[in-house]
Amino acid sequence: MAAGEAGNGRGITLDAVARVAGVSRATVSRVVNGNPKVGDEAKRQVERAIERLGYIPNPAARSLVTRRSDSIGVVIPEPPGMLFGDPFFPRLLRGISAELSARNLQLVLLMPQAPDEEPRVERYLAAGHVDGALLVSLHGDDSLPAALAARGLPVVVGGRPPGGEGVSYVDVDNVGGAKSAVAHLIRAGRRVIATIGGPPDMSAGIDRLEGYRQGLAAGGLAPDAALEAAADFTQEGGAEAMRRILAGRPDVDGVFAASDLMAAGALQVLREAGRRVPEDVSIVGFDDSSIAATAEPPLTSVRQPIEEMGREMVRLLLEQASRPGSVPRKVILSTQLVRRRSSEGGPKR
Amino acid sequence: MAAGEAGNGRGITLDAVARVAGVSRATVSRVVNGNPKVGDEAKRQVERAIERLGYIPNPAARSLVTRRSDSIGVVIPEPPGMLFGDPFFPRLLRGISAELSARNLQLVLLMPQAPDEEPRVERYLAAGHVDGALLVSLHGDDSLPAALAARGLPVVVGGRPPGGEGVSYVDVDNVGGAKSAVAHLIRAGRRVIATIGGPPDMSAGIDRLEGYRQGLAAGGLAPDAALEAAADFTQEGGAEAMRRILAGRPDVDGVFAASDLMAAGALQVLREAGRRVPEDVSIVGFDDSSIAATAEPPLTSVRQPIEEMGREMVRLLLEQASRPGSVPRKVILSTQLVRRRSSEGGPKR
DNA sequence: GTAGATCGTGAGAGCGCTCTCACGACGTGC
């Protein structure tokens, strides 16, 4: 053994193992890949040789012939403010990673930080570096899913794609979650319920607004444009929206914010305006992020199963990869209302 | 062209391009890799052919011969509570990703979620899938850095490695940051300053405690064991620690918490105990996470340059990869105190 | 006892690329 060459896998090839074990390369390959057509004795010899040499298969060589990379790409473009404010990301990645490693697959993370990096990402994914791609948090009418699908790469999107259909996706039940938040406020005796919505060009924003409206309708309350204010998922935006609502409808007694961060902003503005939460105004957020628990008062919020979303995306992707040309599927995960003090009050009735 | 074969790079090889361009494979390879020794005419022809065929080089084949993968691994073990509470991660990844993509390198994310997954990670990294590895948030005396280094893989650790030296790392100036926080409290007129420390087996915990002690000493204050309570970086732990401190030293008038989350817990306990912040007690956190700005009152906190840390880790790694066998280096990034209301008060003097 | 199936094994042909080396076509210096 050459000097400086520790007993690791560097430089040890299939061939070396075969020689030591006294068998052919093919047999070693079979053992390594779990092919059952190998005699017990040969298998033992090979395993011993692998152990002794510290052999580790060269992934590039393998990938070259199998045409698989055993890794998948996860694309997360520059998040639109929202995603960096709370641990959405880490949790999603955790779910994805858990599901992948259970299948011995690797995760290649791509974070294009400017629109001009997208071609690079597309190129990378199309080159065969990955066996499939997971796309999250797309803005506007991103063409990436379609472009990749056209190239034959299995793709699954996280969150309902703005562009619409033609691609598999996993989303949480934004409509249902928002609806349940409003129902909760109505149950608490609130009658003038406003919403601070997300960006109108993001499906999470659109769907939560839709759920709010459905919730009002279900409770027999009339919609009012003055009770709807759109923001950008940030705290500052939420505060601003709350001010607009207070100006238009000073009699507001319930607020559903499409994110906890916006709810926190609203909380601040309400406090400054002399409204007590939850005595005068009840408030419900969305995400159940860490800020919901630490806010004063703690925020009632709609929890999303983020890890599960990551897991499900992987499952869907692999399903798609195993049967090419299958129709796109969608999976909607249900949300759950987490009650905290911000919606406890309400009029005695 | 066979049916179903869209005009993409799949199946298009160097050879095909060479034939179309009327040159040899070697020449095409030169053009693709930017080798200057190619005639103008040939170059033009090749570029046209590449464009026309939509050729994308096969990464596996390339990697097989170059022995580089052009990607690096980022290992993030199951975070010890702390890291999921705030956007440390996404920001770090963003910094890493930015620096990598500027160099056309890819990021392979590995998140071993249980100790038994570590061998898998080590194996993966050692197999040559990556050209180097970045390790963050190691617990205890993780053997991974040493194991990888022994295999000849360039490694850089984020945060001072608990095991100690022998490996390059990037860290923030935890000692200096803590010290400046304490100095700030002293300047505000506080004299009975407690600390809520992090886990004593993590370097961030150890170093911030050290900084706290240095800060006291610099201000001429005597240390007191009853003023030091260790916790686990969580809000609950911070609350618990604050209770212990109040029990032992009811006269406490300043608190330095080694994380914002713990500071938030302390805030809650102080409020319940009838102490006003910042009038009666000043409090300073660490991290300057989103929770610092949303807390009531907003928390003064020590900001860490997280993105920059990611960037610097990449630079260090590449430096190391370019000169194998060079001595381990460390880079310490400075922190910055962000003043908010939680430390505004203080006695008039 | 023979034809046929079954089983473990090895030989060898690639996968698509890079890179060394050799070679012919020029230019340059004396």
Added chain:
DNA sequence: GCACGTCGTGAGAGCGCTCTCACGATCTAC
């Protein structure tokens, strides 16, 4: 006019692996 670089190009040898195919040995069925 000849030896000597220089420059662009092509031929071809691998990189380390998988996988098909052929082959001899052993087993089953009649």
